[in-house]
Amino acid sequence: MTHQTTCCYCGVGCGIVVKQEPNGRLTVEGDKQHPSNKGMLCSKGMNLHYTVMDQSDRLLYPQMRFNRNMPMQRVSWDTALERTAAVFKTFIKKYGPDSVAFYVSGQCLTEEYYLVNKLIKGFIGSNNIDTNSRLCMSSAVVGYKLSLGEDSVPVCYDDIEEADLFLVEGANPAWCHPILWRRIEAHKAANPNVKIICVDPRRTDTARSSDLHLPLRPGTDIVLNNAIGRLLIEKNYIDNEFITNHADGFLAYREQVMLRSVEEAAEICGVSVEAIQTAADWIGRSKGFLSLWTMGLNQSVVGVNKNLSLINLHLITGRIGKPGNGPFSLTGQPNAMGGRETGGLANILPAHREVTNAVHRAEVEAFWNSPVKIAAKPGLTATEMFDALANDQLKAIWIINTNPLVSMPDANAAEKALKNARFVVVQDVSNRADTVQFADVVLPAAAWLEKEGTMTNAERRIAYLPKVLDAPGEALPDAEIIWRFAQKMGFEASFSYANSSDIYDEYVQLTAGTNVDVTGVSYDLLKEKQTVQWPYPARSKEQGTGETDTKRLFTDNQFYTPNGRAQIHAVPDENTSEPTDSDFPLVLTTGRIRDQWHTMTKTGRVAKLNQHIPQPFLQIHPDDANERGIQDGQLVEVRGRRGEVRVKAQLTDDVRPGLCFLPMHWGKLLNSNLNRANNLTSSLVDPRSKEPDFKFSAVEVVPYRKP
Ligand code: SF4
Numbered sequence: 001m002t003h004q005t006t007c008c009y010c011g012v013g014c015g016i017v018v019k020q021e022p023n024g025r026l027t028v029e030g031d032k033q034h035p036s037n038k039g040m041l042c043s044k045g046m047n048l049h050y051t052v053m054d055q056s057d058r059l060l061y062p063q064m065r066f067n068r069n070m071p072m073q074r075v076s077w078d079t080a081l082e083r084t085a086a087v088f089k090t091f092i093k094k095y096g097p098d099s100v101a102f103y104v105s106g107q108c109l110t111e112e113y114y115l116v117n118k119l120i121k122g123f124i125g126s127n128n129i130d131t132n133s134r135l136c137m138s139s140a141v142v143g144y145k146l147s148l149g150e151d152s153v154p155v156c157y158d159d160i161e162e163a164d165l166f167l168v169e170g171a172n173p174a175w176c177h178p179i180l181w182r183r184i185e186a187h188k189a190a191n192p193n194v195k196i197i198c199v200d201p202r203r204t205d206t207a208r209s210s211d212l213h214l215p216l217r218p219g220t221d222i223v224l225n226n227a228i229g230r231l232l233i234e235k236n237y238i239d240n241e242f243i244t245n246h247a248d249g250f251l252a253y254r255e256q257v258m259l260r261s262v263e264e265a266a267e268i269c270g271v272s273v274e275a276i277q278t279a280a281d282w283i284g285r286s287k288g289f290l291s292l293w294t295m296g297l298n299q300s301v302v303g304v305n306k307n308l309s310l311i312n313l314h315l316i317t318g319r320i321g322k323p324g325n326g327p328f329s330l331t332g333q334p335n336a337m338g339g340r341e342t343g344g345l346a347n348i349l350p351a352h353r354e355v356t357n358a359v360h361r362a363e364v365e366a367f368w369n370s371p372v373k374i375a376a377k378p379g380l381t382a383t384e385m386f387d388a389l390a391n392d393q394l395k396a397i398w399i400i401n402t403n404p405l406v407s408m409p410d411a412n413a414a415e416k417a418l419k420n421a422r423f424v425v426v427q428d429v430s431n432r433a434d435t436v437q438f439a440d441v442v443l444p445a446a447a448w449l450e451k452e453g454t455m456t457n458a459e460r461r462i463a464y465l466p467k468v469l470d471a472p473g474e475a476l477p478d479a480e481i482i483w484r485f486a487q488k489m490g491f492e493a494s495f496s497y498a499n500s501s502d503i504y505d506e507y508v509q510l511t512a513g514t515n516v517d518v519t520g521v522s523y524d525l526l527k528e529k530q531t532v533q534w535p536y537p538a539r540s541k542e543q544g545t546g547e548t549d550t551k552r553l554f555t556d557n558q559f560y561t562p563n564g565r566a567q568i569h570a571v572p573d574e575n576t577s578e579p580t581d582s583d584f585p586l587v588l589t590t591g592r593i594r595d596q597w598h599t600m601t602k603t604g605r606v607a608k609l610n611q612h613i614p615q616p617f618l619q620i621h622p623d624d625a626n627e628r629g630i631q632d633g634q635l636v637e638v639r640g641r642r643g644e645v646r647v648k649a650q651l652t653d654d655v656r657p658g659l660c661f662l663p664m665h666w667g668k669l670l671n672s673n674l675n676r677a678n679n680l681t682s683s684l685v686d687p688r689s690k691e692p693d694f695k696f697s698a699v700e701v702v703p704y705r706k707p
Contacts, residue, residue: 004016018449055472116344136299159323636703
């Protein structure tokens, strides 16, 4: 038997063909028909089947305990969900609906996101749902909203083959979005005029393959982008027609970028004037200008401004809505975009509606026939949830398919919050998720291939994922766990679903007439076409049959802002990350390595993937290492204001002097949390996106000496 499905790792959303032999053995290969990957798979995708073939660490049965000193006991689904419902009801009655929260994941399917969101916002009466996508995408979301009017990626992957200039800023697609990178490399190989600029304080594989690498000082992206903007204006590379007819804010922007000379900007960024000039010339002369970014811009205390400063370069040059042109935030997780579509964040409702908008709330309440009013105040965001657990404002948290003990900034504080929490439910696939140890109730979830549903990748492409395998033990699809729980809470009538298709069909109706309209999409359509790109509105009888999916947005220069014009923002260029000082003089940045994914709960089980880089390490510049008496391979202690990490040093000039790099994947090993990069990271967040500042923490590094 063969099945077409989608990779559940990154937001590239590659199509996979799974073959199931009669003896149950699985093989995977890239789907040649899939428009995103055209048959290619990266190392993680090629080994994805091993994550479901190895069941050794799977959670198989619901478990619970009445206090944390007791061992977990196997219980029935009814017992686990009835106890959870009883605890939730008690807290809600005593402390109000905001005393409970759901913390979900960009790896949840669209139907799962929709259901949890409906339950807490429309039936419990709190907006306390947030997702680990808050930690990776929320600055891009706000950047898009402020500049284009809505959280809308304007481009598609086919724009890669139309572009002749790629500006890759704060991203390492060679390792983190490998299939997109292969498309870029193939395009460049076939078209020698294609140029790639990489902006990254580290010399990554992406930087190595680029024509121009700007190894800027951490936190200076806005200074650089504004300087490029200034040069584009001075050299008359701007599109006056577009600015006049389709954009607001240019004069204030021009005033802002003229405040700093290019020489001054170069000095602040630590790159040459010539390099900035070359970047501006290449952008200005290009026919297709595609900018790609991820965490280097998003995970910052000024992440929204970083996003705006980059999007501005497209708006002043009119490079948007045309083939090969546009700003393209690369999604980290497979369904971060689907989660946003369904409103699975603390501040939004389905189909990009806002919780602060009374009309939007009324529309959704009426559709859901909600027994409560949807709260007008945004709920707690990811980091706020853990702060609220720590100070007992939040009494209960339900964590679904994410491992905050390792992934949250200031992980020691997150660990303390979970330890002190009154009630923690963890719904996950395997006990490799370190967070399981703090659960009062553990709910076993079905994994990839064991449930059906949909996901949306980074180019707005919706894919159907079929159920291929039965889940082991008593594990259930996440959506079923939620609808069963909602029924235990007394909401039977509104949560009586027979399958995921029912949920999807309900969600689709809520999108009618919005910019995320997918009323033309159904499981039947997706099974026939495999994937479609939103918006995908239903066609009327008069319109007849035919394609309605949308490759590119804003081709008519009509934006989603109230006046239909794009908004150019004058952004100040300061960075407000925690300061370095004589105790903590180095800047730490964290990130991913090629063959691991998030906190290794999936990739860590695959022997082949562990061979690439088997241990955590600290990259430090040889000058900084020599100053501290550190040898290559030596065990070092990385100290910060919130904790420490012990790893081996890797001396390399791939990082700038003054900068070190730690991978973010490792968690508690051998009962020690000293591999966990987030012991060191700051819980400062961007004030608008609430995304943490993972890329800039003040640290010191010393040789480790046994006490
Ligand atoms: Fe999976 Fe991303 Fe690799 Fe594609 S690029 S195979 S989606 S991990």
